[in-house]
Amino acid sequence: MIPAPDLNLSVLLPIILVAIGSMTILMGEVLLSRADTVLGREVTESFIGTVLAGTAIFFFALTLWASGVAFAGGGVQVFNPDNPMYQLDPFSSFVTAVLALSALLSCALSITYLSELRINHGEYYALIMLSASGMMLMVAAVDLIAVFLGLELMSIPIYVLAGFDRRKLRSNESALKYFLIGSFASAILLYGMALLYGVSGGTSFEALRAGFDADNPMALVGLGLVVVGFAFKISMVPFHQWTPDVYEGAPSAVTAYMSVTVKVAAFATLIRLLAMAFGPLEASLETIFWVLSALTIVVGNIMAIIQENVKRMLAYSSIAHAGYLMIGLVTGTIEGYSAMIFYLIAYTFMNLGAFGVVVALANRGNDCERIASFAGLARTRPGLAAVMALFMLSLAGIPGTAGFMGKFKIFMAAVNSGDIWLLIIGVLMSVVSVYYYLRIPVLMYMREPEDESHRTEIASGEGAVLVVCALAVLALGLFPNRVPTLLFGDLDVLDWANRSVGMFFGG
Amino acid sequence: MTESLIFFALAAFILLGAVRVVASRDLVHAVLWLAVVLVLTAVMFLMLGAPFLAGVQLLLYTGGVITLMLFGVMLTRRHHEIGVEVDSSRRLPGALGALALFGAMACAIFRTDLPAWPSSAPVSALEIGRAFLTDHLIAFEVLSILLLAAMIGAIVLGRQSDFGDEPETVYRKGGRP
Numbered sequence: 221m222i223p224a225p226d227l228n229l230s231v232l233l234p235i236i237l238v239a240i241g242s243m244t245i246l247m248g249e250v251l252l253s254r255a256d257t258v259l260g261r262e263v264t265e266s267f268i269g270t271v272l273a274g275t276a277i278f279f280f281a282l283t284l285w286a287s288g289v290a291f292a293g294g295g296v297q298v299f300n301p302d303n304p305m306y307q308l309d310p311f312s313s314f315v316t317a318v319l320a321l322s323a324l325l326s327c328a329l330s331i332t333y334l335s336e337l338r339i340n341h342g343e344y345y346a347l348i349m350l351s352a353s354g355m356m357l358m359v360a361a362v363d364l365i366a367v368f369l370g371l372e373l374m375s376i377p378i379y380v381l382a383g384f385d386r387r388k389l390r391s392n393e394s395a396l397k398y399f400l401i402g403s404f405a406s407a408i409l410l411y412g413m414a415l416l417y418g419v420s421g422g423t424s425f426e427a428l429r430a431g432f433d434a435d436n437p438m439a440l441v442g443l444g445l446v447v448v449g450f451a452f453k454i455s456m457v458p459f460h461q462w463t464p465d466v467y468e469g470a471p472s473a474v475t476a477y478m479s480v481t482v483k484v485a486a487f488a489t490l491i492r493l494l495a496m497a498f499g500p501l502e503a504s505l506e507t508i509f510w511v512l513s514a515l516t517i518v519v520g521n522i523m524a525i526i527q528e529n530v531k532r533m534l535a536y537s538s539i540a541h542a543g544y545l546m547i548g549l550v551t552g553t554i555e556g557y558s559a560m561i562f563y564l565i566a567y568t569f570m571n572l573g574a575f576g577v578v579v580a581l582a583n584r585g586n587d588c589e590r591i592a593s594f595a596g597l598a599r600t601r602p603g604l605a606a607v608m609a610l611f612m613l614s615l616a617g618i619p620g621t622a623g624f625m626g627k628f629k630i631f632m633a634a635v636n637s638g639d640i641w642l643l644i645i646g647v648l649m650s651v652v653s654v655y656y657y658l659r660i661p662v663l664m665y666m667r668e669p670e671d672e673s674h675r676t677e678i679a680s681g682e683g684a685v686l687v688v689c690a691l692a693v694l695a696l697g698l699f700p701n702r703v704p705t706l707l708f709g710d711l712d713v714l715d716w717a718n719r720s721v722g723m724f725f726g727g
Numbered sequence: 728m729t730e731s732l733i734f735f736a737l738a739a740f741i742l743l744g745a746v747r748v749v750a751s752r753d754l755v756h757a758v759l760w761l762a763v764v765l766v767l768t769a770v771m772f773l774m775l776g777a778p779f780l781a782g783v784q785l786l787l788y789t790g791g792v793i794t795l796m797l798f799g800v801m802l803t804r805r806h807h808e809i810g811v812e813v814d815s816s817r818r819l820p821g822a823l824g825a826l827a828l829f830g831a832m833a834c835a836i837f838r839t840d841l842p843a844w845p846s847s848a849p850v851s852a853l854e855i856g857r858a859f860l861t862d863h864l865i866a867f868e869v870l871s872i873l874l875l876a877a878m879i880g881a882i883v884l885g886r887q888s889d890f891g892d893e894p895e896t897v898y899r900k901g902g903r904p
Contacts, residue, residue: 225861303862350876369869378878437835
């Protein structure tokens with residue numbers, strides 16, 4: 221008889237909710253397709269898709285609520301005290317809430333886009349939920365095994381989602397490319413984990429910390445390989461080549477989802493890994509991060525200038541933003557980490573918004589991709605043009621927007637830990653980025669419309685997402701420490717970011 | 728002494744097989760070489776005192792994965808005419824890069840004084856099963872979700888119905904379109 225372990229199932233609530241949601245959707249699709257007599261109406265594919273999207277949104281909202289409650293409660297709870305692989309703490313519940321919110325918004329954004337492409341299948345939402353459950357596992361993992369499983373559970377559904385529009389060659393290419401490079405990255409990550417296990421004799425972060433010795437060459441190689449594995453996921457230069465092709469080929473709604481959530485999950489996991497398993501960064505590793513960060517900022521911004529395709533331009537811009545985020549890793553201070561978390565939230569809203577506009581302009585599955593096709597949009601679609609201009613200003617980091625506040629916090633952290641050169645590179649490249657970001661508002665407001673066949677009306681889901689993102693970008697930029705909401709009073713996002721990473725520094 | 732001799736012989740054959748997998752022009756040959764690599768890896772597991780893992784490796788990979796891959800290759804029409812293009816102009820730089828990486832990592836590993844972990848007795852299937860349901864319960868459960876995700880993904884990518892040109896499917900009585 222095996223003694224039953226002392227398990228704490230309630231800790232798993234966010235993941236369980238999301239996983240149950242995905243299975244509900246799978247079952248629901250089968251049941252709904254036979255429900256025409258019960259419902260007393262014709263059951264069409266897009267009707268089923270819309271109902272299932274609603275289900276996904278409902279479960280993500282539940283997850284958001286559950287992790288919000290856990291965050292408010294504070295404290296650290298582990299799933300299994302004998303072998304804590306998964307840990308619910310302020311950091312994991314906060315990041316889980318951010319992930320749930322962005323997945324919710326992505327689902328709302330996808331409905332009409334997918335219906336127009338006639339691929340509004342339930343599997344889409346099921347895959348989104350499965351990958352979200354992987355991310356939530358990964359950000360709460362305190363064991364290398366759980367990190368790896370979470371990473372795979374996050375990635376495999378996204379490989380499929382990238383190729384979800386199977387009739388388009390480029391979508392297939394995107395899926396295959398992402399799959400090959402992703403599996404390669406996973407193998408490198410796994411090799412690094414094996415070396416770390418060999419050095420420390422355990423896979424838990426605690427054992428790694430006890431056994432990690434920075435003078436040990438094998439430990440450094442292991443840590444390096446793990447960082448390279450993550451570098452592929454967050455598209456850090458020089459591991460970024462897949463990003464533009466994958467972002468361009470995947471359906472825009474999928475690109476919106478993966479450009480935001482994968483980055484949040486991978487960066488959060490990296491923060492936890494570095495803070496919990498390796499303690500304060502060693503000088504040698506800090507130098508490597510410094511070089512990678514500078515390279516990523518420079519290459520991302522320079523390459524973005526010459527793009528003529530909006531999705532490719534946003535892909536390079538997301539690389540550049542990964543570079544800014546890495547400044548937080550270089551500092552390794554509580555200030556740097558909390559700035560990263562705040563930046564990730566800001567990035568979530570502005571990037572999701574920018575891709576949301578691209579999605580809302582897609583006409584019958586023809587993506588509005590050329591930058592030139594934004595010409596005169598202010599004349600034909602004034603509302604969309606206004607929010608797009610706002611997101612571009614925010615991505616460029618103009619004061620008054622969330623993007624500025626995020627960059628300000630990150631640069632402040634760099635100054636306070638003495639990385640003046642990184643600050644100079646960051647600011648210079650932000651100035652460069654203004655050029656390519658502002659091209660779109662200039663085209664929208666100062667050129668005559670071309671003969672472009674944009675969609676002429678906006679779907680309610682898309683509209684809601686764009687409004688939420690635009691308001692969030694403004695609110696986080698103007699008063700980040702007291703975001704006014706009607707329902708919950710003022711929200712202090714800066715304080716939340718501080719509290720979530722505070723636990724790594726004994727706070 | 729004999730043990731390390733066997734180890735190096737095994738390792739050499741595994742490496743040789745792995746190179747053949749990526750260098751073969753014929754897909755069937757590549758798959759068969761992969762089978763060699765996987766069987767030898769199972770022997771490696773045996774040497775490390777993990778008979779259960781060795782069995783699983785044989786059953787799952789050689790018995791399952793390789794057979795499926797062979798079926799896949801055979802069922803793909805005219806596979807022998809396709810002839811995989813393996814030569815490329817980047818062969819030399821690629822080989823040099825791989826050698827440099829190998830050298831750096833081998834150097835790092837040899838310069839490390841590895842702690843002497845006590846060599847463990849062969850792990851029984853009973854212990855592995857117990858670990859799955861106690862210490863590694865969460866990994867065990869997540870793996871099942873992962874397999875579900877992979878299965879859904881394979882079905883989505885293999886579906887034919889997206890290619891039709893007819894107007895939107897309307898489900899009537901009994902769920903038949």
